[in-house]
Structure formats: C-alpha cells, structure tokens
Amino acid sequence: MRTLYITDLDGTLLNSDGDLSEYTKKTINALIDKGMIFSYATARSLTSASIVTKGLKINYPVISYNGTFLINSNTKETLFLLCFNRDETEIVKNAMNKNSIYPLVYSFINGEEKVSWIESKETKGIRSYIDSRKGDSRLRPVENSEQLYKGDIFYFTFIADSKEQLLHISDYLKDKPEYNCLIQKELYKEEYWCEIMLNRATKGNAILALKDILKCDKIISFGDAVNDISMFEASDESYAVENAVDELKEYATEIISSNEEDGVAKWLVKNFIPPVSI
Numbered sequence: 173m174r175t176l177y178i179t180d181l182d183g184t185l186l187n188s189d190g191d192l193s194e195y196t197k198k199t200i201n202a203l204i205d206k207g208m209i210f211s212y213a214t215a216r217s218l219t220s221a222s223i224v225t226k227g228l229k230i231n232y233p234v235i236s237y238n239g240t241f242l243i244n245s246n247t248k249e250t251l252f253l254l255c256f257n258r259d260e261t262e263i264v265k266n267a268m269n270k271n272s273i274y275p276l277v278y279s280f281i282n283g284e285e286k287v288s289w290i291e292s293k294e295t296k297g298i299r300s301y302i303d304s305r306k307g308d309s310r311l312r313p314v315e316n317s318e319q320l321y322k323g324d325i326f327y328f329t330f331i332a333d334s335k336e337q338l339l340h341i342s343d344y345l346k347d348k349p350e351y352n353c354l355i356q357k358e359l360y361k362e363e364y365w366c367e368i369m370l371n372r373a374t375k376g377n378a379i380l381a382l383k384d385i386l387k388c389d390k391i392i393s394f395g396d397a398v399n400d401i402s403m404f405e406a407s408d409e410s411y412a413v414e415n416a417v418d419e420l421k422e423y424a425t426e427i428i429s430s431n432e433e434d435g436v437a438k439w440l441v442k443n444f445i446p447p448v449s450i
Contacts, residue, residue, distance in 0.1 A: 183396035279323035297331030376402030
C-alpha cells in the first residue's frame with residue numbers, strides 16, 4: 173500500500189518562530205530516504221514555503237496557497253492552477269470597495285506571478301508583510317484599484333488589526349458558493365487575515381489530485397488550523413497537533429504532540445512503515 177504523508181507548515185511542522193527544527197528536518201529526511209512519500213500543503217506561496225523548508229528533501233509535488241497551486245517541487249512546473257474569471261473577480265472587487273478594503277492581490281501578469289497592493293492604502297499588517305519580503309520579485313506596488321485588479325487573479329488577502337473589520341467581507345460572500353472566504357488569526361502576530369479563494373481551491377481537493385498523480389492508496393495528514401479541515405476530511409487518517417484550534421481537532425483521528433515538541437516528526441518515527449530507527 174502506497175501512503176501519502178502530507179502536512180501543513182505553519183503551526184504544524186514549523187515551530188512557533190516559523191522555523192523547521194533540526195530534529196524534524198533530520199528525522200523526516202531519514203524517513204524520506206527510507207521511501208516515505210512526503211509533501212506539504214500550505215497557505216504560503218512556493219517562494220515563501222521553499223525558504224522555511226530549506227534542507228528538507230521534498231521530492232514530490234507540493235500544494236501552495238491553500239490548494240490553489242499544485243507544483244512540481246523539482247522543476248517548479250505548475251501541475252494545476254485555479255484562477256478567478258472576470259465575473260468572479262468583479263464580485264470580490266465590489267465587496268472590497270463597498271467596505272473600503274484594499275487587499276493584497278495575487279495574480280499572473282504577462283506570465284509572471286505578482287503580489288499587488290495600493291501603497292497609499294496599506295494597513296499595518298500589509299506593510300509588515302511587504303517589509304518582510306524585501307527583494308521579492310513578485311512585489312508590485314500600484315496607485316489605484318484599476319491597476320490593483322489586473323491579470324489572472326488566483327488569491328486575495330487582507331490583513332487587519334481586528335476580526336470585526338473582516339466580517340463584512342465574509343458576510344458579503346457567504347451566500348455565494350463559488351467562494352471560499354477564511355478568516356484566521358495570524359500565528360506570529362496580533363493580526364487577522366482574510367483569505368479569499370475559489371471554493372474548489374482547497375487543500376482537500378489538492379491532496380486528492382496529488383494522491384491520484386502519485387498513485388497512492390491512502391492519505392495521512394497533519395494540521396493545526398481551520399484551513400486544514402478540508403484536508404482532514406479528504407484523508408484516511410488525520411492528526412491535529414496539540415496546539416491546533418478546537419474546530420480542527422473535532423475532525424482529527426487523534427491529537428499528537430505540539431509543533432514546539434516536533435509532534436509530526438515524532439509521530440512519523442513511531443508509525444511509519446517500514447519501521448526505522450533515528
């Protein structure tokens with residue numbers, strides 16, 4: 173039986189500083205050398221995920237932007253990408269403009285991935301996000317809304333100081349089944365993120381596609397947040413780290429040690445077959 177082992181990154185495989193511990197890196201690499209089929213599904217971009225997983229031997233496609241992308245980790249070839257059509261983009265744009273919200277817009281413009289934002293309308297959270305990515309070729313500051321919504325858009329994000337600022341967006345989209353609007357607290361700061369994707373762009377759908385590509389018989393997944401629910405629902409077994417939100421724990425096969433205690437790596441050492449000694 174071929175089993176796909178797949179994990180979320182932030183809050184799950186990474187510690188609370190957003191880093192991969194040496195123990196986790198060494199352990200997972202050793203298991204990969206023994207034949208473990210291992211990958212990750214993250215809300216991050218491939219660029220950002222590649223930085224925090226540096227040194228990890230990922231030989232299989234990975235999932236980014238919460239299931240919007242499935243990418244060959246070696247060749248960087250996009251195996252699938254889900255973009256908003258013009259009408260779908262217009263609805264999100266109207267929701268944002270109605271509430272005077274100016275998001276980060278992720279798109280392909282002339283074949284290049286870009287992250288666009290209006291410089292004069294930045295929130296503190298968006299400014300912090302941009303500052304942490306200085307030198308990133310994707311960054312595209314613009315002057316107005318017309319420029320903001322250019323290209324083939326696949327992802328919207330807005331970062332606010334409070335959850336209440338974002339509820340108007342989720343309320344506007346809640347009766348529109350084509351959208352998936354997630355509001356989550358930032359793991360490392362006192363901020364809230366609103367992420368808007370197409371409803372068919374989920375970690376759950378992406379891991380099922382990956383299962384088919386790799387011809388696996390079973391999926392075992394690990395996570396910590398509400399955006400991992402679809403992944404847990406699509407898995408044969410699912411394990412929530414101790415620090416996971418209660419909503420996700422309701423879907424878990426079992427609760428394992430926290431991300432600070434290398435919970436995923438320790439579970440894999442104990443349960444990966446064939447057994448190995450690290």
